[in-house]
Amino acid sequence: MAEEIKKPRTPPDPSSAKYKLSKIAADAYKDAVAAKARGEKVAWVSSNFPVEIPETMGIATVYPENQAAGIAARGAGARMCEEAETDGYSNDICAYARISLAYAKLKSCPEQDVAMPDVLLCCSNICSCMIKWYENLSRELNVPLIMLDIPFNPDDEVSEAQAAYVKGQFLEAVRRLEEITGKKWSDERFQEVMSNSCRTSRAWLAATAMARYTPSPFNGFDLLNHMAVMVTARGKPEAAEAMETLLKEYQENVETGKSTFRTEEKYRIMFEGIACWPWLRVTSAGLKSRGVNMVTTIYADAFGFDYDSFDGMIRAYCKVPNAINLETARDKRVKLCRDNGVEGLLVHTNRSCKLWSGFMPEMSRQIGAACHIPVVSFDGDQADPRNFSEAQYDTRVQGLTEIMDSRKGGESV
């Protein structure tokens, strides 16, 4: 029998956005380990906590959500979830939380080890599960927790009262961090970080907006990977530079008719929800094999922050997607669908995320009606592989494709 000849993998181009973004994400983990080794304090941070605060103060950070996503994508989600369940955590709670709580106990997971925390930074503007998750981390690891309360906003704008309420907490968080870490806040340094963060965000939002071209210059699944940098490192100059490289690459793709979606783009959809990390390849292939490109997702927009002052930053964090009312959240998505020529909506009913999956049936119904597009949902989970059925996913995606094809005048029905 002939020996299989494997095509050698092309080494990544160090000047490419993909290389730069991957390096930034990987370096963040290494930097935290190195900081710990130097005796500096390390913070574990929730994704919608203002990254500008630890970045300004030079505090090394780890993002447990990103760690959990990495662990799940590398196949260890079930093992870590089961570890947490053995300790009494219900399998109904967020799988990121279960993985993180299991890691806090084991302090080891070869799929993604991280430096252990000296302080925890959490923000309530994502979900209530995260509050309990961080409270438990604080208790189990005996480290201080700084919790910012950014309430759900039922109104369209951020009121003066809410901005003042949150600003007081930001200032108190800085004061406590100075005490805990011995590092100092600098307004001058904050201006630099703010400038970097906004520069990164502008490039990121401009890059994701390139999906308005047909075909889109990128495969939407790329965004899910690149987003790690937006979550964790948007205040760093190298992140801004990498995102500007990404934008340039997408602009060149538009000019040359190329795309990272390496097959004919027959249909364009919006994907709603966090990626199904344990089944990323399956969920991606199920779309790509049918020529379906996920051109946009609110998840990408969620981490694009653009502001010009400390107060502006506070207001930006009061308007993150999970903390705004259904109508505002819906309108953002409707705009994305219209701007990007979306023909269908695929909703990940994410068993981990009760908040997001809870409001999605009604919101997706409204989006479908407003944009006259079919809406299809599938069951899955952001990190627990046991909550997904490949056959069920495939049937739903094929059904969605058949409706889109039929609307284009195809022969499906």
Place this chain on the structure above:
Amino acid sequence: MLFAGIDVGSTTSKCVLLSDGEVAGAALVDMGIGTAGPERAYSEALAAAGAAPEDVACCVATGYGRASWKGADLTISELTAHGLGNRFLFPEARTVIDIGGQDAKVIELDAGGRMANFVMNDKCAAGTGRFLEVMAGVLRVPIGELEALAAQAEKAAPISSTCTVFAESEVISQLAAGTPVPDVVAGICVSVASRVAALAKRAGVKEQVCMSGGVARNGGVRRALERALGVPIVWSAQAQLAGALGAALHAWHKSEGQRGEVKYG
């Protein structure tokens, strides 16, 4: 020249052959994916048509095991297949409720008969044929007798759990408490119907509503669904073959660009 549709389901395999707009042969085998069922259904349908495999011009596979059928020229989802099959059986149909072996789906058809949207059950066996199979097993009655038993019920026993495993415990408790078997069976039918009715209401119920799949044969579930939705539900004795019929129609349409009348059986 024949056009074949094969529906490889989780518990059954179905095949329909079309010739000149008429059903030339059909077969249903109580064995699904991973068994000899699909092959047998195909062979039996060919035998019924008095035809050989080389007479088949185009074969379209559908169902849970559609990708596993090597003889397929094309595959379509069971959603499209049941939409096509039922629209053929009921030209006025706008809503198709298909309860299969392991899933339940509600398909919305537009005025032209094209699938406009669909809603499927979540990752749970409640409200599916499998739920009925498990309950029939607990009651030790053949699944085909559930309808007749439900018709004898004086009052449907409450089966409140949406989980198949917990519902099984409830059924056992009802029997232990002396609840008559027909009342328990009626309660089981109501349980399936209420679950599927919730799906149908999400999709938006437009008349005419028709029922497809093996569970359509169960009048207990059908009538419970009619009560839950407040609309009459039509069904065909060929309901279980509707997916295969839809696949065969698709094969015919694809091959010959036909949209004409097809006569069943």
